Amino acid sequence: MSLYEKSRAADFGFTEGEFGELLTEVANRSLGEGHSAQQRARFVESLRVDDLVLARGCAHGNGAAWERFVTLYREKLYSAASAIAREDGIARELADSLYADLFGMRVRNDGERVSKLESYLGRGSLEGWLRTVLAQEYVNRLRREQKLVAFDEAIEYEARASSLSEPRANNAQLADATDAALAALSSEERLLLAAYYLDGRTLAEIGRMVHAHESTISRRLDKITLNVRNQIVARLRAAGLSKRAAEEMLQADVRDLGVDVRNHLAQERQL
């Protein structure tokens, strides 16, 4: 069965030529220059061509494509919005907004309407893409709202926090050692650390993000934190400190006080 037949592109009004052009366009946008014909063929074979033609059919205003899209995904879109937004009103607004973008409420200069579905490239399931776009919209909305925090409040908070966390000269060695230890980590290791310690995600959440079991994430975090600690201590010792002094410096850093006060201030602000 050819890719054209498999994709059922004919159902949504694509000729074989148009289907070929679509694949070429997707390969060009995804791969760029400098790939062999074999690599491009392999890439095209990995695409979700059925979802791709459905999305492009919708973007081109094909009625059969829209009928199928609505049947398969509209309900999922709204339930996904409910899953991420805490309030029903926000969820509804989020889904409505995305739905309008998918349908194509924006119009180009030449009068053509622009559907967000045009940007789907078939590199994963259409359902997954809708979830991702929805999540992006939600995060953008949150970040916009966070920027609206009272300006004077933010200035006061930052000033107090930074005054408590002024770097001390005697911690320069520790800072250098810490930066070097973090820089020596792989990007994946830094991702795990950031997700766990900065974002406060659970092991299960991180596991879902990187396709690993939570016990694996737990083991890896243990190894990474131990490794970072050992490296910092080793670098401090190389700089002339005793092992005990290095460990004490790492544990009893004065800037911890600043972090605690930051947390305390953050709690006060929430109250």
Added chain:
Amino acid sequence: MRKFSPFVRQHLGALQKQNGDHPDANLLLAFAERNLSSREQAAMLTHLAECPACREVLALSAKMSADDAASGDVLRTRGGPWLGWRLAAAAAIVCAVIGTVWGPLVFKRSSEITSPSIVVSRPPVSVPEPLFPKESDFATAKPQMPAKGKKEVSRQRNQVELADRYRVPSLEERYRVPSMTKLGVAKAGTEAETSDGSISITAAEAEVRAALPRPPPALPPATTVAPAPPASQVVVPSLMFSAGSRAASRQSLLLAQRSNPGSVWSLEGAPAEGTLRKSDDGGRTWRTISIDNATRFYALSGTGSNVWVGGADGKLFHSIDDGMHWTAMSVTDGDMSLAGAIIGIDAHGDSVTLKTDSGATWITDDDGVHWKHK
């Protein structure tokens, strides 16, 4: 939460970027569904390590996927009495057929069989065209009132099928059962269905069944959704953990991971070729995994995202991230080191047992840090 110096945490936080370019939804999706090239994967990891916004998007997307799986479970229970009876009747017929054909054989042999059972994942089955009622109003999203009669039954049936299609295992499922299914030994066409839709068989049964006329294959052909893996790869075959004499009869291994929906490993053509392949979408598409081009691999096993591969010349490789990175393992016990080919691996959590073609057994209980020779 684990202890981690706030000072280090503060420095980690300083590496985070609040502004700048972000990957588009296609790349994030491809990362989430594991379709990125190695170069793209590396770039994406670097970005994610520094971008809290994209981490948030990825986490939300994964959460919605899990919620969707849970709602799939709910949908399944809403099939109505007719659907329930139909499913029960269909299950009874399947059981009766299997019992009639294979039952006597299985029960006769079961008292003699002590070899480990095998479970191989089933490739995705094509879903019939949905029959939902037509909706023409795209602007509103009012909940639909349930239709009555046959139309409703048909709609519910399709909802269940769609839910099955898009379902990933719930967290409870993931953690209740062993994170990776057992693998096993079998020759083509000797599998039997278990209640959870996987295919199970024991090694000795496989041998007996191989001598019988071949029953219809329980694994639907992977060509239902192209591109299909090569014919030799549409597999049931072979021996996961065995004595050395069986290695020669091995055709290929399948390793299905419950913890990572859609992730399936195949060790194809062992021992002649021993090519390692992986599918991230339940067998729809496959890619060859290159770890060490000079090594032929004979054995494959894993738990969760831990994957172990072993082969000729005692070569053993371990991945703790479902094949994204590999570590060459050194298997030694004092002055002794593993010699010959590794022909069997059995991994359960941190405990791993290796079998070599010389009959030796090597065991570790700490994820490969220390080994004992037996």
